[in-house]
Amino acid sequence: MAIVESVGKIPLQDPPEEEFCAADLTWTKFGNAEHHDEVALIPYDRVDAFIIGECTNVECPTRFHIERGRKRTIGNLKEYKDDEYLEYRLYWCSFGPENYGEGGGILPSRRYRLNTRNRAARPQSMRGCTCHFVVKRLYAQPSLALIVYNERRHINKSGFICHGPLDRDAIGPGAKKIPYICNEIQQQTMSMIYLGIPEENILEKHIEGIQRYCGSDAKVSSLASQYVHKLGMIIKRSTHELDLDDQASIRMWIERNRKSVFFHQDTSESDPFILGIQTEWQLQQMIRFGHRSVVAADSTFGVKRLKYPLFTLLVFDSRQHALPVAWVITRSFTKPDVSKWLKALIDRARSVEPGWKVSGFLIDDAAAEIDLLRDIFCCPVLFSLWRVRRSWLRNIVKKCSNIEIQREIFKRLGRIVYNIWGGINASLALEQFLLDFVDQTAFMEYFKVMWLPKLEMWLSTMRNFPLASQEASGALEAYHVKLKAKLFDDSHLGALQRVDWLVHKLTTELHSSYWLDRYADESDSFQNVKEKYIASTSWHRALQIPDYAVSLDDKDHLFAKVVSQKDSSLTHIVWNPGSEFAFCDCSWSMQGNLCKHVVKVNMICENLKGYQPSMSFRSFQEVLMDLWKKPVDDSFALDLSLAWTHQMLDQIQKQVELNNSTDIGTVVNNMPLKWVSKKGRTYIGKPSSSLALPHGSSNTKSVVVYKKNRKRKRLSRLR
Ligand SMILES: [Zn+2]
Ligand SMILES: [Zn+2]
Known part of the structure; x- marks a missing residue:
């Protein structure tokens, strides 16, 4: 076949099937005599159809993840070649690129190594697969995508097929018929084991999963049963203690879980210990739910009981439940340290999704480095009252015995907080409060020591920052309560001072439980898990x-x-x-x-x-x-303000679900633009944006929106 040197000579292909794969396309050699690639040109909006087609390859069922991504904005390049990209995405088969298996450079972690003799039970999924391709959205023609297939075979570095029914090592010697167990089923099975679900139920689900791509027979079932049993044994015997010395142990864990560590700074004379954990799955969730939405922090968890406190970053998932997407273990919250790991985290997200952007950052601690968060995330900072409320309520109940007094104290504290917008004199109200409950000595002692010195700072934070909703506050509290229940159950009290134990607990039990919750909801399976998750x-x-x-x-x-x-x-x-x-x-x-x-x-x-x-x-x-x-005279500034306000309203309508609230209604009715409120709300999925728009373009817009939703749905299938 001749080598083609310009994009214009590559035929545009648009297969009629809903999904299609590499075999359905004709591949062209593109480049020059010294260097050329196999390429195909398709409409950009068919890229998802191609990726889904590639995932459902019968010989090697897999998924593709974005290993690297880059973006340009139109107008940035003055001169460019005809194959220059506007968006560049490198898709890699999820059985690679790392190799955690035998002969791989990275050691499997110890809990997998316990059974090194028996390859059947090793649950690693990274098989060093080299299959990958690039999708370039063309700078010159953004409606077209150039697919560059670099390696079409699912082989490892040594050239052997490394997963799927043709992989001879699939599940053990002599088990050629069984495909290698895919990532998702493996994660599902592990999650169920970590959550203590009975083995027969796990096995049933496990076999169901495998049969989706290899049919059923007795041999499959018996091997699956062995697999589940052995995996259960391995997990039961697994330990957080990779070494007696906590520090050495955690270093080993980091070495073995490179992909789940986004930042690490070892303790030294000049630097404090910082460990930032984010699994591949958490990264995907952060990108998916954090983009143009709110990211929240649960700060300073376990200050008193853990060796190092835990900082969690959370996103709000499709049900507005708080989902942990990164954990940071450290004692240092100085500006330089926080900025180091925050930047690493954002860089990581943007290396996969270049345009990733957060709309708001929700904090729960008035002492947080607010300026830093605002600068790094380039978004407004919101404040949630849940931590103050919880702390006060717990101590009132614990330290005052009479329920009438409990109610009254809480109410009076609430009044002081509500007073941030004026009304009574705050310091007078506080003084009166201290006098009125002077006989509640235990509570007053706590309040004077813990809150009085910093109350003004907290109140001014509440005054100066937008406040988060009760739904968000409740969701954050639910995460906090779950974390507490998992970490502080009585069985491991001795281990609280070990970092390796905390890491183990987070990345196994807690991670599994969130994974299974989301999986149950999105695949509409495990009804009892799903119901519990919804009601959480x-x-x-x-x-x-x-x-x-x-x-x-x-x-x-x-x-x-x-x-x-x-x-x-x-x-x-x-x-x-x-x-x-x-x-x-x-x-x-x-x-x-x-x-x-x-x-x-x-x-x-x-x-x-x-x-x-x-x-x-x-x-x-x-x-x-x-x-x-805002006083605006009737100048051009008014036009600009009007345009911006209009844009903002439009965006809010698209992004935020609104209760049909008369409160907002009265405020907005006073504004020059009409607010279109949404009756009722959806509880499933991201807010839909098919609202009536203020101007006549609503029909065309809603078609676009429908397409976008369809795309989102398809993308979620890829994850
Ligand atoms: Zn592969
Ligand atoms: Zn109640």
Whole structure:
């Protein structure tokens, strides 16, 4: 075949099938006599169809991940070749490029090595596969994509087929019929084992998974049964202690889990210890759910009990539940240190998805390096009240015995916080508070030591930053509570001071549990896991309470009653309704948590006259009113402001789900532009944006939106 030297001479191909693969295309040699590649030219919007087709290769079923990505903006290049890229993506078969198997450069970790003699049970998935291709969206013609196939065979460096039914090492000697167990089934099986699900259930799901690509027979089942059993044994015997010395042990772990470490700084005279962990799956979730959305921090977890405190970065998944996407273990929160690992994390995301951008960063600690976060993420910083609320509530319940006093103290503290927007004199109110409850010595002692010195700082943070919603606060608290339950169960109290134990716990049990939750939800399997996962935040539990179960005290607005759904003879009293500082007498609330009764009552109060709006609504109102009050004369500046405001509204409509709230409505009705509110809300999937747009273009827009959603759906299949 002749070598073609210009893109214009490569035929454009658009196979009619919904999905297609390399075999459906004619490949052209492109380049010159010394160097040329095998390429094919397809419409850019068919790239996903090609990738899905390549994944469903019968001989080597696999997935492709983006190993590297680069982007340019149009107009950046003055001169360019006709094959120059606008977007460049290197896709690699997910059985590579690393080789964790026998003969691979990277040692399998010890828990896999326990059984080195028996290759059948080794669950590693990185087989050193070299199959990869590049997709270039053309700079000169962005509607076209040039596929450059560098290695089409699924072989390792030695040239052997390294996975799939043709891989002779697939699951052990003599088991040619069984394909190598793919990443997803392996992760599923491991997750189920870590979560303590009975072996027969695990086996059933495992076989179901394998049969999806190799049919069923007795041999398959018996080998699968051996595999699951052995994997279970290995995991049971696995230990966090790779070495008696914690430091040496953690170094070994890092060496063996390079792909899950995005930043590491060993302790030295000048530098403190920092370990940043993010698995491949977490990276994908961060890119997927963090992009143009909110990223949150759960800071300073376990300051007192762990050797080093834990910092978690979270995103809000398709159900707005908090999903941990990176863990940082360190004692240092100085600016230079934080900026080092934050930059490493963002670089990592952008090396895969160059345009990755966060819309807001949610913090829970007023002492956080806010300027730094704003600079690095280039987005506004929001503040969540959950940590303050939780800390106060827990201590009130613990340190005051009388429930009436508990309610009153919490309410008064709430009033001081609400006062950040003016009203009563804050220091006077605080003084009065200290006087009124002077006999509550235990609580006052705590409050004076822990809060009084820094209260002004916290209040000013609340005043100066937008405040997060109760749904987000509840989701963060749910993560925090889960983390606590997993880490501080009584069985490992002796290990709390070891970093290797913490790392092990996070990357095995906790990671598995989130993986399985998401998997169950997205594949609509494991119904009980899915249900538990959906109900894991107080917001979702509150949605299950019907409105008629709530009755309000109409006269003084002092309390609300919520009839229990399980036992209708039981009623919970929510004191101080319509406030973040509402106090419920149920046992969940008594442990310091934001309970579903409080959330439900506040949902109802939001829409009633005579109740104050929640802190987050107030904060939102403040921002909008600020915008509204800006004195603009009738100059060109007004046109610009109008254009920007219009853009902003448009974006919010697309990005944020809105409760049909009269509070926001009244504010926005005052603004020059009409706000189109969305009735009801979707609970599944990212917010859809097929809202009516203020101007006549809604039809064409919604078609685009539909296409985008379809693309997202397809992309999620690739992950
Ligand atoms: Zn491969
Ligand atoms: Zn409650």
